[in-house]
Amino acid sequence: MPSLRARLAESVALPVLGENRLWTAEAIRARIAAQAAAPAVIDAPRWLGRRTRHTVAGRAGWPVHELTPKGPPAQAAGGGPVIGVTVLYLHGGGYVNEMLPWHWYLLARLAQAVPARFVIPMYPVAPRGLAADVVPAVTDLLAELVTEARADEAGAAGTARIVLMGDSAGGGLALAAAQVARDRGAPQPDRIVLISPWLDVTMTDPDQPALAAKDRILGISGLAEAGRCWAGALGPADPLASPLRGDLTGLAPLTVLCGTHDVLLPDSRRLAARAAAAGLEIDYHEAPGLPHGYPLFPIPEARAARTILTATLRGPPRIR
Numbered sequence: 001m002p003s004l005r006a007r008l009a010e011s012v013a014l015p016v017l018g019e020n021r022l023w024t025a026e027a028i029r030a031r032i033a034a035q036a037a038a039p040a041v042i043d044a045p046r047w048l049g050r051r052t053r054h055t056v057a058g059r060a061g062w063p064v065h066e067l068t069p070k071g072p073p074a075q076a077a078g079g080g081p082v083i084g085v086t087v088l089y090l091h092g093g094g095y096v097n098e099m100l101p102w103h104w105y106l107l108a109r110l111a112q113a114v115p116a117r118f119v120i121p122m123y124p125v126a127p128r129g130l131a132a133d134v135v136p137a138v139t140d141l142l143a144e145l146v147t148e149a150r151a152d153e154a155g156a157a158g159t160a161r162i163v164l165m166g167d168s169a170g171g172g173l174a175l176a177a178a179q180v181a182r183d184r185g186a187p188q189p190d191r192i193v194l195i196s197p198w199l200d201v202t203m204t205d206p207d208q209p210a211l212a213a214k215d216r217i218l219g220i221s222g223l224a225e226a227g228r229c230w231a232g233a234l235g236p237a238d239p240l241a242s243p244l245r246g247d248l249t250g251l252a253p254l255t256v257l258c259g260t261h262d263v264l265l266p267d268s269r270r271l272a273a274r275a276a277a278a279g280l281e282i283d284y285h286e287a288p289g290l291p292h293g294y295p296l297f298p299i300p301e302a303r304a305a306r307t308i309l310t311a312t313l314r315g316p317p318r319i320r
């Protein structure tokens with residue numbers, strides 16, 4: 001059973017905030033119009049520098065933030081250094097919202113727990129950025145990071161890892177970028193980590209209407225509208241916008257976290273089934289009674305999710 005805090009968040013806080021009212025088709029059209037008229041300029045919260053080392057620079061034509069832990073390097077139980085990892089993190093927001101405070105909160109927590117480098121691109125959201133342009137650009141950035149990791153391996157064999165990670169829409173973007181990397185013949189990351197991923201923007205799964213009654217955050221009509229805008233001329237069924245409709249063979253091992261009170265739950269379940277059929281390694285975690293994006297929330301279950309994420313990031317390199 002979900003914790004009391006999780007139940008209160010779902011039954012009281014989220015309805016008061018009106019989160020799912022923000023995910024109607026009308027609200028999304030208004031949001032997209034506002035984005036076109038006045039593109040957002042996103043800075044990291046000021047408190048971030050108190051918890052982590054934070055820098056920002058231009059990369060891939062976008063502002064790209066980097067977070068690393070403060071203090072001396074952490075030590076493994078055996079006394080040696082913990083395996084180093086670079087995490088390319090792609091934020092959620094339905095492809096129409098910029099990065100939000102709870103994304104930074106999750107990353108700050110992870111950066112304090114794992115001696116990792118977090119690379120966070122502020123990719124353009126719709127209508128300024130569309131799948132046809134953003135997915136290949138993210139794939140380019142992933143390739144750069146893999147090249148850097150391999151250069152590190154030359155000096156410290158086997159210590160450099162790359163994890164591709166995203167939540168919600170960022171999870172869909174991550175999976176699409178991994179597919180493009182495979183199609184290019186480029187190396188895969190060591191692991192792909194997806195939190196409540198949005199993998200099919202058509203929103204046509206027959207199980208979604210029943211789940212919508214339990215979801216206090218998202219709405220089907222708003223997601224479908226956002227997906228159409230993100231897909232642009234490609235159409236929502238194109239694998240660049242809906243990577244669940246693409247080929248999964250040859251991808252890196254997967255870790256997936258999702259809750260059962262999430263209208264996007266069918267995406268995760270279908271991914272798990274198709275990944276297993278394709279022979280992929282998948283570490284699948286489904287949390288009963290929890291909402292979309294629950295690992296980002298201030299609830300006890302989020303701490304448990306961060307434990308899973310921390311262990312995943314500390315994992316050994318994949319044999320290439």
